[in-house]
Amino acid sequence: MALQNPVLDIFLDGQILAPTSPFHLLVSDAYRYFLGYPRAIEHLAKMTLESSQINMDLDDVEERIQDIKKYLHTHFPAVGLKMLTSAYGSTPMPESFPGYGSPEYPFLNLSSIERQTWRLQFYLHTKLYSLFTRARTTAEKSILTFFLHMVIIHEMTHVIMLVFSSEPTSTKFHGSLGLERNPLGFNRSGVWVERGESGASIESVIAGGEVALLTPQNGEMDDCNPNMVDVAIVGHNGMQLIGGSPYLSEIASGQWDHISTLPLQPTPSYLAQAHTKISHSQIPRSYTPYSPSSTAVTPEGNRTVINPEWRR
Numbered sequence: 001m002a003l004q005n006p007v008l009d010i011f012l013d014g015q016i017l018a019p020t021s022p023f024h025l026l027v028s029d030a031y032r033y034f035l036g037y038p039r040a041i042e043h044l045a046k047m048t049l050e051s052s053q054i055n056m057d058l059d060d061v062e063e064r065i066q067d068i069k070k071y072l073h074t075h076f077p078a079v080g081l082k083m084l085t086s087a088y089g090s091t092p093m094p095e096s097f098p099g100y101g102s103p104e105y106p107f108l109n110l111s112s113i114e115r116q117t118w119r120l121q122f123y124l125h126t127k128l129y130s131l132f133t134r135a136r137t138t139a140e141k142s143i144l145t146f147f148l149h150m151v152i153i154h155e156m157t158h159v160i161m162l163v164f165s166s167e168p169t170s171t172k173f174h175g176s177l178g179l180e181r182n183p184l185g186f187n188r189s190g191v192w193v194e195r196g197e198s199g200a201s202i203e204s205v206i207a208g209g210e211v212a213l214l215t216p217q218n219g220e221m222d223d224c225n226p227n228m229v230d231v232a233i234v235g236h237n238g239m240q241l242i243g244g245s246p247y248l249s250e251i252a253s254g255q256w257d258h259i260s261t262l263p264l265q266p267t268p269s270y271l272a273q274a275h276t277k278i279s280h281s282q283i284p285r286s287y288t289p290y291s292p293s294s295t296a297v298t299p300e301g302n303r304t305v306i307n308p309e310w311r312r
């Protein structure tokens with residue numbers, strides 16, 4: 001049975017984008033592709049259960065999957081397009097919403113059942129939107145579509161963690177990389193866990209690494225030619241570029257298993273340095289999750305990484 005599209009509201013300059021607009025369709029596709037990719041939705045379900053359950057059985061996971069699907073269908077977050085500081089996307093805490101109520105009564109003090117009645121929101125950078133609208137060729141559109149899908153899914157992951165988990169990003173998945181990296185300490189159940197960031201964790205499940213937008217040296221999104229953009233997938237053993245893939249259109253259409261066919265190559269120093277910084281960034285426990293973030297660049301050679309996980 002085909003997935004039904006959720007009700008989407010995408011705001012640009014105070015106006016709602018038409019449901020027929022290419023960007024509206026792109027957000028809808030990100031939703032459908034994610035829910036149609038069992039490994040990703042199962043991983044997300046497990047992350048939401050991680051902070052409250054040490055041992056999860058298959059029934060718990062399946063029930064949570066269905067709850068997440070129902071919530072996204074009926075309460076898909078509103079998407080705002082606006083200028084962001086050092087961020088591709090941002091998921092604000094609900095306390096910042098107009099009309100939320102008393103900021104002294106945190107959203108996370110509500111039960112998960114109560115939180116599931118809330119429709120939250122996340123933001124995407126208008127410069128990224130503008131870059132997408134300037135794309136003309138099929139390859140340009142496919143590269144930017146895949147990257148935007150990853151940003152949207154990354155932010156959607158934070159929304160789901162806010163709604164279903166006991167913390168904005170549960171202890172095991174709070175940080176900037178890797179379930180197997182950066183020991184943090186004990187979780188709420190007194191079990192030693194390792195740090196990792198939930199959005200980055202989803203990227204790794206889908207793509208095999210974290211996703212980085214590449215532009216020409218010193219390029220900025222607002223003056224960059226879309227035909228000079230590529231996307232790198234940076235893993236522990238090297239990186240992959242999607243631009244030259246014969247399966248580029250399929251990857252942009254949610255057939256993410258094709259990513260595994262991309263050749264692995266050594267990670268250049270400008271990406272390796274950024275990846276190291278990503279891995280060691282520190283976020284206070286009270287910090288609102290921001291992700292993917294930063295248009296800060298580290299130039300070297302012919303490419304610049306617009307780092308998708310820089311933390312302030």
